[in-house]
Amino acid sequence: xxxxxxxxxxxxxxxxxxxxxxxxxxxxxxxxxxxxxxxxxxxxxxxxxxxxxxxxxxxxxxxxxxxxxxxxxxxxxxxxxxxxxxxxxxxxxxxxxxxxxxxxxxxxxxxxxxxxxxxxxxxxxxxxxxxxxxxxxxxxxxxxxxxxxxxxxxxxxxxxxxxxxxxxxxxxxxxxxxxxxxxxxxxxxxxxxxxxxxxxxxxxxxxxxxxxxxxxxxxxxxxxxxxxxxxxxxxxxxxxxxxxxxxxxxxxxxxxxxxx
Amino acid sequence: xxxxxxxxxxxxxxxxxxxxxxxxxxxxxxxxxxxxxxxxxxxxxxxxxxxxxxxxxxxxxxxxxxxxxxxxxxxxxxxxxxxxxxxxxxxxxxxxxxxxxxxxxxxxxxxxxxxxxxxxxxxxxxxxxxxxxxxxxxxxxxxxxxxxxxxxxxxxxxxxxxxxxxxxxxxxxxxxxxxxxxxxxxxxxxxxxxxxxxxxxxxxxxxxxxxxxxx
Numbered sequence: 001x002x003x004x005x006x007x008x009x010x011x012x013x014x015x016x017x018x019x020x021x022x023x024x025x026x027x028x029x030x031x032x033x034x035x036x037x038x039x040x041x042x043x044x045x046x047x048x049x050x051x052x053x054x055x056x057x058x059x060x061x062x063x064x065x066x067x068x069x070x071x072x073x074x075x076x077x078x079x080x081x082x083x084x085x086x087x088x089x090x091x092x093x094x095x096x097x098x099x100x101x102x103x104x105x106x107x108x109x110x111x112x113x114x115x116x117x118x119x120x121x122x123x124x125x126x127x128x129x130x131x132x133x134x135x136x137x138x139x140x141x142x143x144x145x146x147x148x149x150x151x152x153x154x155x156x157x158x159x160x161x162x163x164x165x166x167x168x169x170x171x172x173x174x175x176x177x178x179x180x181x182x183x184x185x186x187x188x189x190x191x192x193x194x195x196x197x198x199x200x201x202x203x204x205x206x207x208x209x210x211x212x213x214x215x216x217x218x219x220x221x222x223x224x225x226x227x228x229x230x231x232x233x234x235x236x237x238x239x240x241x242x243x244x245x246x247x248x249x250x251x252x253x254x255x256x257x258x259x260x
Numbered sequence: 261x262x263x264x265x266x267x268x269x270x271x272x273x274x275x276x277x278x279x280x281x282x283x284x285x286x287x288x289x290x291x292x293x294x295x296x297x298x299x300x301x302x303x304x305x306x307x308x309x310x311x312x313x314x315x316x317x318x319x320x321x322x323x324x325x326x327x328x329x330x331x332x333x334x335x336x337x338x339x340x341x342x343x344x345x346x347x348x349x350x351x352x353x354x355x356x357x358x359x360x361x362x363x364x365x366x367x368x369x370x371x372x373x374x375x376x377x378x379x380x381x382x383x384x385x386x387x388x389x390x391x392x393x394x395x396x397x398x399x400x401x402x403x404x405x406x407x408x409x410x411x412x413x414x415x416x417x418x419x420x421x422x423x424x425x426x427x428x429x430x431x432x433x434x435x436x437x438x439x440x441x442x443x444x445x446x447x448x449x450x451x452x453x454x455x456x457x458x459x460x461x462x463x464x465x466x467x468x469x470x471x472x473x474x475x
Contacts, residue, residue, distance in 0.1 A: 014354050
């Protein structure tokens with residue numbers, strides 16, 4: 001038991017130290033510092049929402065376009081930036097492996113966590129601001145929003161765990177990642193509700209884990225003006241399998257990693 | 261005690277592989293000051309990295325019955341884009357030390373003054389060595405893994421190193437990588453020669469130096 005608590009304390013120390021380091025190297029100490037982490041998802045979601053609203057008017061299927069695009073885009077930027085940040089993460093941080101208490105998975109986790117916290121703050125910030133000016137609904141259930149967000153994060157993190165070691169093992173894979181994350185957009189549930197699809201499409205699309213997360217998140221926002229379709233156990237099982245594969249790959253990569 | 265059992269290490273080289281260590285066995289006892297001798301490319305750095313857990317052996321096992329420092333003087337362990345102070349803070353955090361308590365020691369020992377506020381990548385190798393050494397002394401390890409470059413500063417720095425390492429911490433274990441017989445003779449009580457991927461342990465330093473010069 002003593003070994004376990006000591007191990008946990010070291011783990012927490014390492015994560016905090018790496019977080020601070022990552023934030024200082026990425027954003028510096030000047031001006032708004034780590035708040036920059038919110039800016040990218042905010043800008044992205046905000047601009048796309050404006051474009052959509054200009055093209056399609058203020059509502060689609062009885063749901064306000066602005067809030068719909070924002071709730072779709074912020075998780076999507078989380079996925080895309082977390083995945084692209086986990087590529088070659090070991091090479092960049094290799095120097096730190098001189099300290100034995102730092103593990104490969106710490107690098108992946110810290111980068112994911114920063115993206116996750118940044119996008120979550122961005123979502124809360126923009127949601128509150130737009131609610132105040134009257135173009136964002138008051139959420140029906142914060143619990144569902146949180147559940148959706150957690151499932152989306154779990155899925156994203158498990159993907160990072162696999163992609164980070166794979167990018168170390170093969171340079172070719174690195175080139176494909178931008179394409180793959182782009183192709184994932186139609187499967188991510190960003191631009192539709194499952195109820196808008198045909199019944200056979202509904203069944204098919206629910207095999208994609210982020211769709212469940214998006215449905216729950218949006219149900220938490222819009223409540224019974226939509227009908228959510230979801231499969232929570234699929235997301236959990238999928239993510240667990242990816243996590244196990246990812247951990248095994250990290251272990252394999254670590255054994256042969258050349259540290260400068 | 262540090263026990264190495266049948267350590268092999270190879271790196272990929274083109275389509276084949278390069279064998280660096282081919283079955284290394286030795287035991288280092290508590291308190292020994294072991295000089296690690298070998299030609300350029302013989303595998304000194306590789307062995308030190310394996311001992312420090314920076315890299316992993318391709319096969320074989322290393323048992324560490326004491327706390328080992330990270331390899332000092334091999335260029336790793338720092339982040340070039342961060343300042344000397346930031347690196348000190350980072351080390352203090354991951355090793356669970358109080359930064360305020362160590363700050364004075366770092367300033368005093370390194371004598372780097374305002375340079376500590378500059379990114380480490382702007383440091384000379386001598387300055388880097390000072391910082392690395394100071395940071396490793398903050399954490400009380402049982403065994404220090406050192407490259408000789410860290411011991412060759414100016415006179416004043418050498419004297420400080422000697423005081424901290426061989427007088428204040430006379431009971432600690434040291435492994436010093438070197439290809440300089442004078443360094444080994446001055447600092448070490450035992451020696452380990454790496455040659456052709458194998459290691460030979462010598463209880464007697466003079467004997468090891470004779471064997472080394474005969475290589």
